[in-house]
């Protein structure tokens with residue numbers, strides 16, 4: 154594969170944009186080499202500026218669950234754009250998407266639209282703090298909730314103490330209100346609650362984690378968090394920016410059979426345009442401005458253009474729920490094919506999969522949290538990533554990401570992927 158044009162474009166971009174990208178993971182830092190610049194995409198395929206065609210397993214990090222440039226989504230966007238794209242005034246499309254989105258999930262009475270998953274999670278934390286009148290939050294190592302200060306925190310040096318900033322620019326003042334626990338470790342959460350009794354507003358979690366690769370909750374873990382929150386007057390926030398409307402119409406709440414107090418959404422809910430959202434029951438949402446005093450706002454929140462893409466996408470998902478079985482079957486087919494090939498080698502590996510989220514880890518240990526995810530062999534991953542890229546398969550450029558299959562993928566595409574996988578695996 155030739156990436157000449159992308160390399161030229163990357164050089165130019167770096168003169169105007171920090172690192173040449175508008176989101177760090179796109180820069181290929183953890184796999185090395187230069188990023189490929191996309192020129193267009195349709196269905197399961199993305200094309201770069203050198204004319205290379207790739208089978209896409211990122212789906213724009215989740216939103217393109219129907220495949221790229223889905224006819225009905227594009228039609229909806231074009232039709233809406235002719236009447237204007239944003240007014241800064243209420244529109245019926247916001248109400249329509251709110252009704253549709255709420256009709257697909259459990260236990261949520263109202264939803265507020267914002268412009269990204271970061272904004273949704275940041276606002277959800279503020280709402281939880283305003284509702285409970287408590288300051289501290291618990292998050293989990295390896296779970297990512299966007300780049301607002303409260304989340305850019307890593308586990309503190311002392312056991313069961315508050316976190317420390319993991320980015321310059323985040324203050325110790327912010328970090329002291331964020332407590333960090335290992336994913337799948339209920340005992341540790343209990344200790345944090347005991348040591349900070351009466352001070353914790355919320356526990357926020359990716360109920361099925363996708364930012365350590367795909368990491369699945371152990372039986373009883375999420376249910377245990379629900380019980381601890383109920384017992385200790387703590388709000389449970391499910392960050393479903395990745396899992397929402399991807400694992401099922403009702404997302405992880407439906408798959409796991411556990412209801413959160415607040416759920417955040419992004420990605421799929423916007424169908425590829427910038428939409429985030431957070432939802433909860435009336436008694437909590439009534440605290441939100443302008444009804445209540447917890448402030449939150451946004452110029453482009455709920456703009457009709459973004460709403461039209463979200464409406465078209467969720468409409469397809471609601472009225473064709475067989476898409477989820479189809480995605481599950483395709484992902485299982487990919488998984489079984491990868492296992493069959495890997496089992497013919499001496500390569501240590503684990504594959505984690507749930508629904509259409511899957512990740513491959515070059516390790517001999519089960520990947521159940523961030524610590525075990527970090528034990529993966531990144532040198533092998535780099536060779537694997539670039540090998541597959543050169544075969545025309547675009548995977549997430551980081552070992553700490555989940556693949557996102559889209560429904561435009563065919564079994565021929567997956568067979569093509571497995572043939573490439575067979576060739577590449579021999580070389581790493």
Ligand code: KE4
Nearest residue numbers: 176214269270271297298299359394395419
């Ligand atoms: P955004 O602000 O990127 O829309 O959403 C932040 C976010 C919140 N919660 C979860 C569970 C997420 O996965 C994300 C963002 N996901 C990453 C992929 N790991 C987006 C890719 C990127 O950062 O460019």
